[in-house]
Amino acid sequence: MALPLEGSQALARTVAxxxxxxxxxxxxxxxxxxxxxxxxxxxxxxxxCEMVSVESEHSAASVALGAAAAGSRAYTASASxxxxxxxxxxxxxxxxxxxxVMTCANRAVSAPLSIWNDHQDAMAVRDAGWIQLYCASNQxxxxxxxxxxxxxxxxxxxxxxxxxxxxxxxxxxxxxxxxQAQVDDYLPAYRFAHGLDPDAPRSLGTLVTPEHFTEARLxxxxxxxxxxxxxxxxxxxxxxxxxxxxxxxxEVRGDPQARTGILVMGxxxxxxxxxxxxxxxxxxxxxxxxxxxxxxxxEALRRACQGLDTLIVLDRALxxxxxxxxxxxxxxxxxxxxxxxxxxxxAAGLGGRDLPLDLYGRLLEAVEGAEAPLPFxxxxxxxxLLPEADRPGxxxxxxxx
Amino acid sequence: MSAEEAHPHLETLxxxxxxxxxxxxxxxxCQGCGEALAARLxxxxxxxxxxxxxxxxxxxxxxxxxxxxxxxxxxxxSVFGNAAAVAAGMEAALKQQGRRTRVLAFAGDGGTxxxxxxxxxxxxxxxxxxxxxxxxxxxxxxxxxxxSGSTPHAAMTNTSPPGTAxxxxxxxxxxxxxxxxxxxxxxxxxxxxxxxxxxxxKVRRAMDTGGPVFLQVHSPCPxxxxxxxxxxxxxxxxxxxxxxxxxxxxxxGELIGTLPIREVRPVADYLRLQQRFRxxxxxxxxxEKELEHLQAIADRNIERFELRGTGKExxxxxxxxxxxxxxxxxx
Ligand SMILES: Cc1ncc(C[n+]2csc(CCOP(=O)(O)OP(=O)(O)O)c2C)c(N)n1
Ligand code: SF4
Ligand SMILES: [Mg+2]
Numbered sequence: 001m002a003l004p005l006e007g008s009q010a011l012a013r014t015v016a017x018x019x020x021x022x023x024x025x026x027x028x029x030x031x032x033x034x035x036x037x038x039x040x041x042x043x044x045x046x047x048x049c050e051m052v053s054v055e056s057e058h059s060a061a062s063v064a065l066g067a068a069a070a071g072s073r074a075y076t077a078s079a080s081x082x083x084x085x086x087x088x089x090x091x092x093x094x095x096x097x098x099x100x101v102m103t104c105a106n107r108a109v110s111a112p113l114s115i116w117n118d119h120q121d122a123m124a125v126r127d128a129g130w131i132q133l134y135c136a137s138n139q140x141x142x143x144x145x146x147x148x149x150x151x152x153x154x155x156x157x158x159x160x161x162x163x164x165x166x167x168x169x170x171x172x173x174x175x176x177x178x179x180q181a182q183v184d185d186y187l188p189a190y191r192f193a194h195g196l197d198p199d200a201p202r203s204l205g206t207l208v209t210p211e212h213f214t215e216a217r218l219x220x221x222x223x224x225x226x227x228x229x230x231x232x233x234x235x236x237x238x239x240x241x242x243x244x245x246x247x248x249x250x251e252v253r254g255d256p257q258a259r260t261g262i263l264v265m266g267x268x269x270x271x272x273x274x275x276x277x278x279x280x281x282x283x284x285x286x287x288x289x290x291x292x293x294x295x296x297x298x299e300a301l302r303r304a305c306q307g308l309d310t311l312i313v314l315d316r317a318l319x320x321x322x323x324x325x326x327x328x329x330x331x332x333x334x335x336x337x338x339x340x341x342x343x344x345x346x347a348a349g350l351g352g353r354d355l356p357l358d359l360y361g362r363l364l365e366a367v368e369g370a371e372a373p374l375p376f377x378x379x380x381x382x383x384x385l386l387p388e389a390d391r392p393g394x395x396x397x398x399x400x401x
Numbered sequence: 402m403s404a405e406e407a408h409p410h411l412e413t414l415x416x417x418x419x420x421x422x423x424x425x426x427x428x429x430x431c432q433g434c435g436e437a438l439a440a441r442l443x444x445x446x447x448x449x450x451x452x453x454x455x456x457x458x459x460x461x462x463x464x465x466x467x468x469x470x471x472x473x474x475x476x477x478x479s480v481f482g483n484a485a486a487v488a489a490g491m492e493a494a495l496k497q498q499g500r501r502t503r504v505l506a507f508a509g510d511g512g513t514x515x516x517x518x519x520x521x522x523x524x525x526x527x528x529x530x531x532x533x534x535x536x537x538x539x540x541x542x543x544x545x546x547x548x549s550g551s552t553p554h555a556a557m558t559n560t561s562p563p564g565t566a567x568x569x570x571x572x573x574x575x576x577x578x579x580x581x582x583x584x585x586x587x588x589x590x591x592x593x594x595x596x597x598x599x600x601x602x603k604v605r606r607a608m609d610t611g612g613p614v615f616l617q618v619h620s621p622c623p624x625x626x627x628x629x630x631x632x633x634x635x636x637x638x639x640x641x642x643x644x645x646x647x648x649x650x651x652x653x654g655e656l657i658g659t660l661p662i663r664e665v666r667p668v669a670d671y672l673r674l675q676q677r678f679r680x681x682x683x684x685x686x687x688x689e690k691e692l693e694h695l696q697a698i699a700d701r702n703i704e705r706f707e708l709r710g711t712g713k714e715x716x717x718x719x720x721x722x723x724x725x726x727x728x729x730x731x732x
Contacts, residue, residue, distance in 0.1 A: 021497040022490060050493035055523030059486035062479060062520065066454060066490025069477050072497055074490070092479050196452045196475035196491065198502055199410075205478035206465035 002174035007138040007163065010175045011103060012037025014145045016047040017183040018101075020075040021190070022067035024052040026060045028082040029115045030165035031105040035077055057082035061089035064100050068093075069204060071197075073149065073190035074100045079165055080107035083121040087128065090158075094129030095220060096205050099152035099192055100159075102130075103145065106266065106316075107165040108351040116352020117165040119266065119316035122293075123325050129220055131159040131227055132294040134265040138168050138175055140246045144291075146178060147234040147246070149187055154234070155227045156193065162293075164267040166352065178242050186241050224295040231292050247289055249297035252304050255284035259309040261341065262363060263288040263330060266316060268348075268355050275360030283364055290326070298333035305334060308341035310370075312363050315347035323347075323376030344373055348380045355380075421473075423448040428471035430463040433630025435620030435637060436536045437463065438594045440507065443534050443618070446604035448474055451503045452491055456484035456512030459543045459622075460536060482516035484508045485524035488531045496530070503608060506533040510551035511541045513617075514575050525584040525613040532607050532614045535577070538622040546625040550575040553645070554698065555691045556677045558625070563680035568691050573698075581615045582654035589615040590650040595637035596722050599648065599660065606650075619646045627676020639671035642718050644699035647706045661710035661717040665703065668696045 005013075011034045015023070023042075025035040041047040050072075052063045057078050064074040078086060083104060093100065104122050108114035122132055131151060135141040141163045148159040163169055194204060208216055232248040239245030247253075253269070254262075254276060262272060262285050269289050276285060288304050288311075290297075305311060311334075315324035322328070327345025334340040344367045349355040359380070366379060383391045423444025430437040436459055444451075453476045455461045461478045464471040479487045488506035495502050506524075508517050513535035524531060540558045541547040548561040553574045557563050561570035581589045588610040592600040600618060607614035621637050623630040640646035641660065645668060648660035669692060672678035681688045681695070703709055710717045 022493045024490065024493075048497075050497045052489060052493050052527065054486065054489075055519060055526070058483060059489070059520045059523055062483035062486030063490035063493065065479055066477070066487035066492075067494035068490075069487075070452060070491040070494035070498075072494035074494070088480050089483060096477075096479075196477060198450050198452065198475055201473055201475045203465050203470035203472050203476045203478075206467040206470060207462050208467045212467055 002176050004172055005175045005177070006033065006170060006172045007141060007168045008033030008170065009037050010138055010142050010177060011145060011163070012041060013177055014142045015075055016041045017178060017180055018075075018146060018149045018187060019073065020049050021072035022050045022052060022064065022074045023076070024054055024060045024063035024067070024074070025076050025078065026054055026057045026082060028057070028079050030107060030117070030169045031077045031079045031082070031103065033169060034103055034105065057085040058089060061086040061093065064102070065089060065093050065098055068098045068100045068192060069096070069196050071190070071192060071195045075102070076100070077103040077105065079105040080109055080121045083125055084109060087125050090125050090128040090130060092205070093158050095216070097156040097194070097220070097223065098158060099156050101145070101148045101152055102158065102160050104160050104162045105165040105169045106162050114351035117167050118350045118352070119162070120318070122160060122162045123317040126294060126325070129157075129224065130294060131155070131157050131224065131231070131292070132162055133159065133231070133292055134162045134290065135164075135168065135246075136267055136269040136289055138171065138173055139244065141168060142175060142177060143238060143242065143244050143246050146183055146186060147238050150234045151227065151230050153188070153190060153192075155223060155230050157223055157227055162266065167267045176244065182241050186238060228292070228295050228297055247291050249292040250300045250304055251289040251291065252286060253289055254287035256286055258284050258286040259307065260364070261286040261288055261305065261308045261311040263290055263311060263313045263326070265290045265293060265326065268314065268316070271355050271357060272360050275357040278357065279360060285364070293326070296329060296333065301330065301333050302337050305337065305341055310367055311341040311343045312367055313343060313345045314363065315345060316349055318347055318350065318378070327376065342370070342373055344370065345376045346374070346379045347376070348378065350378065353380055421445060421448045423451075423472065423474045424464065425471045425473060428464045429466060430459065431624050431630065433623040433633040434459070434463070435594045435622060435633050436460050436509070436538055438633070439536050439600070439618040439620045442594070442597050442600050443505070443604050443616070444474060446601040447503070447505055447532065447608055450501065451505050453477070453505045453507055454479070454484045454487040454491060456508035456517055457481035457543065458509035458512055459538075460507060460509065462543055481512055483520050484512055484517055485521040485531070485533055488533070489524045489527065489529040492529045492531050504531045506531055508533070508535055509542070510535060510537045510539055511549045513537070514550035514577050522584065525581070525586050525615070529613055530611050532604070532616065535615070535617045536620045537617050538620045538625060539574070540622070540625050542622050542625045551577065553695070555681060555695060557680060558677070568687055569677075569680060578617060578649070578651070582651050584613070585654045587612040587614060588650070588652055591617045591619065591646065591648050593619040593637045593641050593646060593648060594621070595634050595641060596648065596660065599721050603650065625677070627679070628674045632674055636671065636674055638718070639666060639674070642666045643668045643671045644703040644708055645671060645695070647702045647708055649706055656706065659706050659708055660721060661714055662703065662708045663710045663713065663717045663719040665709060668692070668699045
């Protein structure tokens with residue numbers, strides 16, 4: 001039965017259903033409601049776990065790491081500045097192949113200060129060696145969170161569940177929560193093969209010389225590649241248990257026959273789907289919902305692009321001085337296709353800028369008739385709001401004498 | 402089933418303490434490394450049913466060149482600044498699992514006074530059952546001897562070199578114990594590798610007390626301090642005998658005991674053995690002033706902690722760690 005729930009409350013309850021033994025977090029908007037929700041469940045005795053409310057995100061990630069290494073299922077959540085403050089530990093967790101789950105309530109990164117949604121935070125740590133799964137809806141966030149524990153523990157890799165801040169975390173909607181028996185059936189007991197144990201003392205996180213470092217990295221890379229299969233299997237198994245799948249690695253939606261595609265990650269998909277249904281010109285596109293950004297499902301992507309003439313990749317973050325982030329990765333993957341679509345990389349919705357229904361038409365009109373890939377553009381930016389000297393194409397100021 | 406029944410051989414091992422060696426020989430520390438000695442003594446007294454979270458630093462690097470490890474304990478290194486937080490997570494996990502295994506956090510002075518301080522403060526404030534051990538060698542040794550918040554006033558390091566405009570480190574050694582004391586944790590103490598049975602006693606007391614407990618172990622570094630490797634214990638002993646490194650114990654932030662100094666030595670005796678203080682013996686005005694400053698710091702410590710002994714005591718700078726006929730109850 002669907003219950004009216006705020007995204008964050010649903011996530012708090014879902015995390016509790018996964019029976020974490022240690023939860024550690026530090027508050028940051030828009031993640032706060034999730035950990036507040038978990039704290040209430042602990043306070044009411046509905047979740048038996050050690051809730052460690054730490055003094056920084058660096059410590060939140062470290063506590064989760066220590067707990068997982070010592071044999072407990074661990075969870076944390078953060079966003080934005082918190083993700084960056086954690087970043088040192090995030091690389092470390094992944095490098096040690098410690099399985100734990102984190103929700104990233106995606107938010108822009110300072111400066112300028114913005115508490116609103118984009119994907120800059122998760123993108124900043126895309127090379128940390130975590131699995132990154134993006135959720136298109138709160139229902140997916142719920143279902144992906146349960147799957148994340150299974151994937152993490154199966155693959156010995158940490159999983160970041162990316163949930164758009166505010167757009168999802170603070171939105172109230174009818175949601176199906178799994179029941180405890182379903183989750184218990186689906187999730188085996190926590191196990192970390194390289195855990196700390198006085199009866200079998202092991203040294204974790206040691207110094208590695210150049211003789212072995214490359215192989216350690218190779219092993220990590222291979223683990224992420226192997227995770228492609230585990231992510232698909234976890235989704236299929238969960239669909240069998242709950243009746244709800246999340247589209248595996250990458251899901252084709254909209255009109256599968258369309259020759260124009262739009263690739264997105266996260267909740268903007270819903271807006272674009274609604275816009276397509278209401279489009280006065282009746283334009284139909286093939287939507288590519290990229291759920292797994294790490295590992296990057298190049299093969300699945302190429303399959304999903306068969307028959308496309310045009311693919312718009314909509315980024316929700318920016319690599320200043322380069323352009324989009326997802327866009328170039330998609331292009332690189334499609335290079336291996338015999339007949340790849342023309343890829344246009346656009347970005348929109350930075351720092352919480354509204355993603356209205358007419359974005360759909362604007363994206364299509366921007367690329368209509370283009371014979372070559374468009375240069376990367378922030379499609380919803382208004383350069384006229386900038387001082388003249390800061391606008392694209394403005395000349396360099398004179399150097400001081 | 403109790404943890405005890407589950408791990409009968411741990412109990413057997415416990416029976417062999419303090420023979421248990423948590424840190425084996427054959428690691429790669431420099432000859433005469435105080436930190437290696439200190440870590441062995443600490444684990445001897447604390448092990449074997451413990452887990453260690455180790456900060457980045459010499460201790461981490463010289464013990465674990467993969468695929469080798471000198472540790473006989475479950476041991477994890479994460480990053481430089483988070484040993485206390487990783488330990489807190491381990492403790493939370495063990496508590497939740499109902500296990501009795503205890504958690505130690507190891508860090509150098511950099512990982513304690515400076516980059517690891519926030520995590521340490523948070524861990525103590527939250528009351529985790531963790532023994533945090535600071536191996537205090539008074540600089541960032543692992544990166545090649547740079548100043549830390551623990552480097553003594555006027556000491557030379559590679560980022561506090563003496564020169565025509567400077568006399569080594571300009572600032573004071575941070576009074577970490579006072580800051581720890583302000584957390585009102587159940588037990589905190591200073592110890593020195595020059596007094597091993599005192600050190601072991603403090604480890605045991607810390608383990609018996611439980612809760613967040615803290616130990617600062619003065620650990621000379623022949624490489625960074627510039628003294629002969631066979632002088633490590635002598636240098637450490639002089640630090641205590643001069644009053645520059647008082648050995649004290651605190652409960653809930655209140656002083657409960659000190660190691661009295663039987664014969665107070667002038668600080669110059671300590672400083673002269675170390676190249677890091679060489680510029681203080683140039684004989685010029687600036688050098689003499691700095692020597693006076695350091696003597697004043699030692700005098701103030703002696704006064705503040707009432708360190709001056711009143712005679713020949715079994716537990717003082719000469720009696721402690723001396724073998725007495727019949728043995729000593731406390732050792
Ligand atoms: C975030 C970060 N900054 C800097 C370093 C470099 N670093 C590694 S160990 C170390 C110094 C360690 O000093 P200390 O904690 O006193 O331990 P010691 O080596 O002296 O035993 C430094 C600066 C690092 N590893 N991580
Ligand atoms: S540099 Fe100092 S602390 Fe490091 S191993 Fe050598 S003696 Fe020990
Ligand atoms: Mg040091």
